[in-house]
Amino acid sequence: xxxxxxxxxxxxxxxxxxxxxxxxxxxxxxxxxxxxxxxxxxxxxxxxxxxxxxxxxxxxxxxxx
Amino acid sequence: xxxxxxxxxxxxxxxxxxxxxxxxxxxxxxxxxxxxxxxxxxxxxxxxxxxxxxxxxxxxxxxxxxxxxxxxxxxxxxxxxxxxxxxxxxxxxxxxxxxxxxxxxxxxxxxxxxxxxxxxxxxxxxxxxxxxxxxxxxxxxxxxxxxxxxxxxxxxxxxxxxxxxxxxxxxxxxxxxxxxxxxxxxxxxxxxxxxxxxxxxxxxxxxxxxxxxxxxxxxxxxxxxxxxxxxxxxxxxxxxxxxxxxxxxxxxxxxxxxxxxxxxxxxxxxxxxxxxxxxxxxxxxxxxxxxxxxxxxxxxxxxxxxxxxxxxxxxxxxxxxxxxxxxxxxxxxxxxxxxxxxxxxxxxxxxxxxxxxxxxxxxxxxxxxxxxxxxxxxxxxxxxxxxxxxxxxxxxxxxxxxxxxxxxxxxxxxxxxxxxxxxxxxxxxxxxxxxxxxxxxxxxxxxxxxxxxxxxxxxxxxxxxxxxxxxxxxxxxxxxxxxxxxxxxxxxxxxxxxxxxxxxxxxxxxxxxxxxxxxxxxxxxxxxxxxxxxxxxxxxxxxxxxxxxxxxxxxxxxxxxxxxxxxxxxxxxxxxxxxxxxxxxxxxxxxxxxxxxxxxxxxxxxxxxxxxxxxxxxxxxxxxxxxxxxxxxxxxxxxxxxxxxxxxxxxxxxxxxxxxxxxxxxxxxxxxxxxxxxxxxxxxxxxxxxxxxxxxxxxxxxxxxxxxxxxxxxxxxxxxxxxxxxxxxxxxxxxxxxxxxxxxxxxxxxxxxxxxxxxxxxxxxxxxxxxxxxxxxxxxxxxxxxxxxxxxxxxxxxxxxxxxxxxxxxxxxxxxxxxxxxxxxxxxxxxxxxxxxxxxxxxxxxxxxxxxxxxxxxxxxxxxxxxxxxxxxxxxxxxxxxxxxxxxxxxxxxxxxxxxxxxxxxxxxxxxxxxxxxxx
Numbered sequence: 001x002x003x004x005x006x007x008x009x010x011x012x013x014x015x016x017x018x019x020x021x022x023x024x025x026x027x028x029x030x031x032x033x034x035x036x037x038x039x040x041x042x043x044x045x046x047x048x049x050x051x052x053x054x055x056x057x058x059x060x061x062x063x064x065x
Numbered sequence: 066x067x068x069x070x071x072x073x074x075x076x077x078x079x080x081x082x083x084x085x086x087x088x089x090x091x092x093x094x095x096x097x098x099x100x101x102x103x104x105x106x107x108x109x110x111x112x113x114x115x116x117x118x119x120x121x122x123x124x125x126x127x128x129x130x131x132x133x134x135x136x137x138x139x140x141x142x143x144x145x146x147x148x149x150x151x152x153x154x155x156x157x158x159x160x161x162x163x164x165x166x167x168x169x170x171x172x173x174x175x176x177x178x179x180x181x182x183x184x185x186x187x188x189x190x191x192x193x194x195x196x197x198x199x200x201x202x203x204x205x206x207x208x209x210x211x212x213x214x215x216x217x218x219x220x221x222x223x224x225x226x227x228x229x230x231x232x233x234x235x236x237x238x239x240x241x242x243x244x245x246x247x248x249x250x251x252x253x254x255x256x257x258x259x260x261x262x263x264x265x266x267x268x269x270x271x272x273x274x275x276x277x278x279x280x281x282x283x284x285x286x287x288x289x290x291x292x293x294x295x296x297x298x299x300x301x302x303x304x305x306x307x308x309x310x311x312x313x314x315x316x317x318x319x320x321x322x323x324x325x326x327x328x329x330x331x332x333x334x335x336x337x338x339x340x341x342x343x344x345x346x347x348x349x350x351x352x353x354x355x356x357x358x359x360x361x362x363x364x365x366x367x368x369x370x371x372x373x374x375x376x377x378x379x380x381x382x383x384x385x386x387x388x389x390x391x392x393x394x395x396x397x398x399x400x401x402x403x404x405x406x407x408x409x410x411x412x413x414x415x416x417x418x419x420x421x422x423x424x425x426x427x428x429x430x431x432x433x434x435x436x437x438x439x440x441x442x443x444x445x446x447x448x449x450x451x452x453x454x455x456x457x458x459x460x461x462x463x464x465x466x467x468x469x470x471x472x473x474x475x476x477x478x479x480x481x482x483x484x485x486x487x488x489x490x491x492x493x494x495x496x497x498x499x500x501x502x503x504x505x506x507x508x509x510x511x512x513x514x515x516x517x518x519x520x521x522x523x524x525x526x527x528x529x530x531x532x533x534x535x536x537x538x539x540x541x542x543x544x545x546x547x548x549x550x551x552x553x554x555x556x557x558x559x560x561x562x563x564x565x566x567x568x569x570x571x572x573x574x575x576x577x578x579x580x581x582x583x584x585x586x587x588x589x590x591x592x593x594x595x596x597x598x599x600x601x602x603x604x605x606x607x608x609x610x611x612x613x614x615x616x617x618x619x620x621x622x623x624x625x626x627x628x629x630x631x632x633x634x635x636x637x638x639x640x641x642x643x644x645x646x647x648x649x650x651x652x653x654x655x656x657x658x659x660x661x662x663x664x665x666x667x668x669x670x671x672x673x674x675x676x677x678x679x680x681x682x683x684x685x686x687x688x689x690x691x692x693x694x695x696x697x698x699x700x701x702x703x704x705x706x707x708x709x710x711x712x713x714x715x716x717x718x719x720x721x722x723x724x725x726x727x728x729x730x731x732x733x734x735x736x737x738x739x740x741x742x743x744x745x746x747x748x749x750x751x752x753x754x755x756x757x758x759x760x761x762x763x764x765x766x767x768x769x770x771x772x773x774x775x776x777x778x779x780x781x782x783x784x785x786x787x788x789x790x791x792x793x794x795x796x797x798x799x800x801x802x803x804x805x806x807x808x809x810x811x812x813x814x815x816x817x818x819x820x821x822x823x824x825x826x827x828x829x830x831x832x833x834x835x836x837x838x839x840x841x842x843x844x845x846x847x848x849x850x851x852x853x854x855x856x857x858x859x860x861x862x863x864x865x866x867x868x869x870x871x872x873x874x875x876x877x878x879x880x881x882x883x884x885x886x887x888x889x890x891x892x893x894x895x896x897x898x899x900x901x902x903x904x905x906x907x908x909x910x911x912x913x914x915x916x917x918x919x920x921x922x923x924x925x926x927x928x929x930x931x932x933x934x935x936x937x938x939x940x941x942x943x944x945x946x947x948x949x950x951x952x953x954x955x956x957x958x959x960x961x962x963x964x965x966x967x968x969x970x971x972x973x974x975x976x977x978x979x980x981x982x983x984x985x
Contacts, residue, residue, distance in 0.1 A: 038292020
């Protein structure tokens, strides 16, 4: 299998990870009235997970193999 | 002070700047130095996804649902990761088939069906019109609010104005004129709008910067950072509830999930997204950067949405100001005129970007897939015979742009006021999501058929119309509102917001659920039961197997017919003008090493196909097919013939696979032959070496024998003592000569394979002991100690007794030869190693250098070879031993360190495979 296909499969996996992170039950776990660093926990979670996902996608795409 | 004229002048200056950018980019493109050939421009142009809806509406939605606006931007991140596979394929297909729009793509996939193209166009136009009206609403609302500065008055509270005094009307007209200048100045066979893409990328930057500016101003200017905004908001119970809103009213997980799915589909199937992502893509590689840059853009433009929403609600308590306008009203309330103007321009850029690309995409669809196919079919108009159609095409497109924008305005006047920005946008999202089954199914599933696509699209569209658009009309007062609550004619089961009694879902979730079930279900079911036509077969194969096909000529094989080159030229010039047709003919001729018009071009299947795809670039696949059919006498292929061609193709693939296999085998054989040849040459050289070495080795003892014999014969005065010494030498040299000749004979037998092997069962321990006895005199002569470490019981093995004795003898005599007299010590040991017996002969002589260890088993090579070497052997002993051991299935080797003695070891197998065969 060549790099191109492997990257494609990794991206599919990341997309599925994203679907998991941004859905029930993960969202429900963080749907909490608490405050973290002065920001509501849910907001911190969504933006952090989003940023991380983009970082992972960028790493997969830009990796030289 | 913000005067009306200042706002208008700034807006026009901004539009002028956009036009300048587009003009410059078009010029550069014509000069062959494209400005949009960059992954960054491509990623930014995808940012056309963020419209006025994002710019103003996200904050509005955040004010009511907290994080509820986010699925619209998370979905694209999840989808774009799949673009590596999905969009890449669509781009490749579109390039090869010269697809000009989403409608063209779907029509082309299902047998170039004009009916399907028309249906897609209608769905797209009807579905997108609310979305366009939303942009008009945003621009006109923001303009009206800005105009009231320094007062903050909501437009809803202003009296209704007649059309001619309505800002939205003028906005629609200006945008239409602007789009026409932008997108339909001329007709291009490639249907690229490089200038437009450059301008859109610029707009994406402007709106991002404007939004970030107001976000930073609110968060850090009005308040002291994120923590401050949220801390103040947390005091208010209503605001605090928005911080964990997901169990709340509109925030159930199901609707969150459906919004994500909706936006995942919208990012691909909104006509403007298809336009920038697929049609305007100039290089597939740009996708790689866009896959992570575009989500990053989405993240950036959303970071400040929540602080602005909370800031706005704190600043304007009690809902006096519409949350959709916070982005603009917050800077206004703080008397920040410049920032307010920047925000207005940002909103304008978000709206214009969307309107320009969307209407260009829609007008292409309307022209190529709705109007032209109808006009061409009307024989009365005799269009297929008309001389020049470029003007007609441009007129259709321009009218389409006017119509779309005016329809958008009408929707805004009649229905727009009843809804918030976000809800209007979602209605459009749900409409374009109906394209998902036929497009995705179409590129991965060969079995999807035209009837299936028609059934799926129509049903999905109907359900969408019934559950989303009609209720929107009802709410705006077009239809009796009771119809919503009690169902048509009192049929409760058919209530549009709770179809078949499915209640408790929000409107979008409900509509998506039913429309997707109807759409995908009908598409699959009808496809499975309706048999496809030949044309559909061929197109399905072109689309699904796009990566397996070599190039553009793929489609030509499916065509049969006759045509005349001048007819084709005439056809092209009618749509693309004389020069456009000339250019296409020249390119085609050049690619085949001909010169046009000097050489005659044969209008074969390949050429006709080439012309058809070129023409499709201008007028769409279905229209192009009709036009080309009008000048060629086509013999339609039957379904069986297409099947046959497809079968042939697969056979060819199979053959070529076999050929590949064969050629790999052939290569391997060639490599083996080459190796064998090298080996032969090497053997030949070795043989020559051998002969010369043998003659040399034989001559040395012969010379000494001869010279001593001559001395004895010639000189009678030699005394007795001397004679005895000479005769000793002669005897010794004769013995050496005998030994040498014996060994050479041995070796030649071994090498030629004529050695007779007498294989018997033997006990290796006994063999060693008897060899030790035979060599004991050698050890005594030189006063070297010999020690044997032989274990008691070991299995017997099968081998040639004499040969094995020869090997052991050789090793022992070598050991004693290299030991120093009086101090030497030799150890012989025997041990079992798995299925082998191992014999070690260790001496404490001078050892063998590493270099010598590698050659010591070669013919005529001895350790420490030098002219002065005292140790004279034949140089064949070890070589012969090696041969014997190898023949018996064992291994021989040496380990040694210079100065620390040497250990010669060999192994013999207890059980030998193929012993019999070798013995023969």
